[in-house]
Amino acid sequence: MSNPDSFIEEVTEEVRRDRLFALFRKYGWIGALVVLGTVGGAGWTEWTSAREEARAQAFGDAVLDALDLGAPEERVAALEAVATDGSQTAILKLLLASDPVADRATTLAALEALAADASQPPSYRDLAALRRVVVAGAEMPLSERRALLDGIAAPGRPYRAMALEQMAYLLVEDGKTDEAIAALTALLSDQEATSGIRTRAQEMIVALGGEVAPAAEAPVAAGDDAG
Template identity: 35%
Template sequence: MSNTDSFLDEVSEEVRRDQLYSYARRYGWIAVAAVVLIVGGAAYNEYRTAAQRSAAEALGGQLDAAQQTTDPAARADLYATLATQGADADVIAGFGQAQAMAEAGDAAGASALLDELRNSTEVSPLYTALATLKWAVVPGAVPPAQDRIDALTTVIDGGSQMGLLALEQRGLAYVELGDIEAAHADFEFALADPLTTAGLRDRLTQIIIATGGTTGAAVLTTPQVQTNGN
């Protein structure tokens, strides 16, 4: 019986080996393809990461070179060229270009560019809020007070990180329209926010007093307490 059992075991082993070879011949290409895909995917991701890093470094160098250009008109042209290199470059270069255009005396062009950026659907809310704030204060091309109020209200209502600065600018627009009560409401609301900086508190307090208002003692003494603490 032992010889028979041994023979049967050997036969079973050979059958299993033949089946394994058959499966390997039939489906082995799948394993090979999987390995190739994994290795190829890893190599591609590494290449893409390196390419993105290289492109970012190159863009950073170009932005720095543009910033170092002393002639505003030439600087605006350099930024305009960089704005064609992708979404991130478009936003960063757009702000630089608008600043350079304003310095070169093209306030209307700077305002138009910032207006385009603030209304873009491809720009993050943080950047559209920043573009709105810059658009509202372009020297020589400040929009009408009501237009500024409408645009800044969108920033404020949207819960942007720029909301406190938008409150300051909206309050100034209200002052321009003669609506001192609405202006003081914006200023006081910003003063009550714990995130308001000492510099902004100083500006708001001075504007309130200059426009005939008063502020609470706690608000007035906050900057002094911070200064003594330093």
């Protein structure tokens, strides 16, 4: 390469370097911001994860301590004093509703409160409403129980099959035996009905004087034990 060519190459390289430094001075803050954002985001994620883990552990410890208490009244008082946040509130209310025999009033109150709490996930609210119907029994007007179950029995709801089972029992209570048998028979071929639901439906059909056709039995529903 001749000296003039070498000189031109050096000048060109210097110009490129100057342009690069100029661009860095002008836009370098963007790269710094990206780096800071990446590091800060990772730190925030780690801090949030640690905080959530600590919150869950504190809630679990408080619940276990409350459940270890001897008298039902002490357990209820301790559970009611546990601080909750988000879905922990639903879990705590379900725990408060876990002893309908020893404390029926507290159980029903906790279930009613959870079922009406729009801030909680629909699955928890449906479970609370379903359990409230079962626990209250004839103490709750039949029309009110049916209205609660209607919503839970809608397609796509997680406890749909259980709600349909309870609605069939309401028909029995209302003296509508033929309709109850028809509803229970439909459950036998319902893909969402568990083996437990189908077994109870078969037993109730027989008890009501109906007949169970072998062909009506459905295959094992998702979630049933294969063995």
